[in-house]
Amino acid sequence: MKKTNCFQVKTYSLSFISFFVFLIITKYAQSQEQMSSDKYFQEIVQAERKANGYKINPAPLNAILDYDITYHRCEWQVDPALKYIVGKITTYFKPLVANFDSIKFNLSDSLIVDSIKYHNSLLLSNHSGDIIIAFLSSVIPINTIDSVSVYYKGVPPSTGFGSFNQSKHNGSPVIWTLSEPFGASNWWPCKNSLTDKADSIDVIVTTPSPNKVASNGVLVSVTPSGMNTVFHWKHRYPIATYLICFATTNYVEYNHYVPFGASNVLVQNYVYPEDSASASSQTTDIIPVMQLYDTLFGVYPFVNEKYGHAQFGWGGGMEHQTITFVRGFGHELIAHELAHHWFGDKVTCASWEDIWLNEGFATYLEGLTEEHMFGGVGWLPFKTRCINSVTSQPDGSVWCSDTTDVYRIFDSRLSYNKGAMILHQLRWIIGDSAFFAALNNYLNDPALAYGFAHTSDLKTHLETSSKQNLSWYFNDWFTGEGFPSYEIIWNQTGSTVNLTVNQTQSHPSVSFFKLPLQIEFKDQTHDTIIRLNNTFSGQTFSVALPFTVDRVNFDPGFWLISANNMVFSENEAGQQVSIFPNPAKDKLQIIFPKRFEGTNLKLMDIEGRILKEVPASGIKKLTIDISGYEKGAYLIQFNSGSNTVSKKIIIQ
């Protein structure tokens, strides 16, 4: 799932805005304008979130554990002009417990259950608390496949990102569904959890002609029926409940084919007629993206069926299995949603706590397309954008600490950007070959493929592949919060460059971020990049270099999540003390290198008499009160070993 296209949103009502959570900078957008728009929008979202935070209690959704779904036959009748659904869901299931004499489904109380049938006989049932309980006429033995059919109808409620949406595009009515994360039971009776995938489904939708229906899998028949048309989609891969979908409107359909071995993968596109010209010029971009993912992560996981796009009205995209719903067709969005078919659909997060296994990966794969496509020009901007997002606040973990809060689950800074960058850091730590091997092993692990995974499953594959214990990394970067800031002090004696590496942390949950550092040394004609294994703050390193260094760059490859880094040579140390404002009236703010921590800052008059001493321990920034001093020139002085820095200031 990915949110985008937020420019025009500020003209909508606040309640509508509350859906627009996830922001991206689109590839060709004017970044300045968009940055301010994004910032403006984030502020609204934050304000909305505080005011109305969308919370739900997911406990009942996870309550159904006593049977395993094997199959759903979903029969729906809709008219895109009406927000209304009539449905019959036939579920095949296997009891996982003895004495299985009733079956539960999650279904909103807003919908009306007409009847529940078992072997053509009506069952007694109860529907309250958004749960249906149907009382079976006999006990079904454990592990025996059986089935029931639920007949229902009504107006689905609007929650989450809409779940079941009826709207218009260019005057034409449209219905689309978007169940992630908890919305499926708002419009169909299901087992609304992340613990069970149906092995296969059929989706049969009746809609007024000449509308078309897009859904999961293969379109096996299109049958006229009076004023209506019946579209039958068949999907024979395991599928999570939230990925089952349909959309119907007056779509224009066109296809692409992605070469695969001796055959092709079909890409079906269902687009609004008014957008078909622009869409068809953009959707061809999916061909090289799918080929890239095939190369990096193995063949498209649903290769026997199809991939597709269906246009909808929500401002972003949703990775419904084999049929991504999108509003627009920009590169990042379609690359992100296709990426989910490996990370999210084939291997699905086993808990919303682990949502980054979907969203961090899909975001990182967007980045990989920038690394490998378009001459790589978008790769550095992608990484800096992610790092800037993550470090815009001092706290927050990739681990989703509140799975009742939809906004927290889909937090673009943490689940998306930090998730992507902790993958990138891991790639730097364990190397490309171990990193990509681990990801392929994860995707192909029989216990995970076409099923669910926890973060610990990914960790196990990374540890096996790299032959390293990575608990420290997941402690610091998955559950830990914040990021490091580095101060690199260097000097050169002959052919030896000496470096001291200091680190501070933005959040107390991590006492030190143990990371290898990439350092670049340059002069007019030389450029040497080395890797330092930094294991504690204050660590010193000596590097032999055959030239006189005039510049040292920290992390030139943008491998690390870090910010506010400072690099300076020993003899420039004094220049790194900044004082402002100067001249000043009441207060002075002073930023100084870490090396001066633990010393006292002295305010002196021009004759050198000490007027005030301020301890500078443990901080890099001081604000001192200068009110009450006479106007004139004064000195600010630091002492550190043999190094004294004095700066003249003017008090007005």
Ligand SMILES: [Zn+2]
């Ligand atoms: Zn996504």
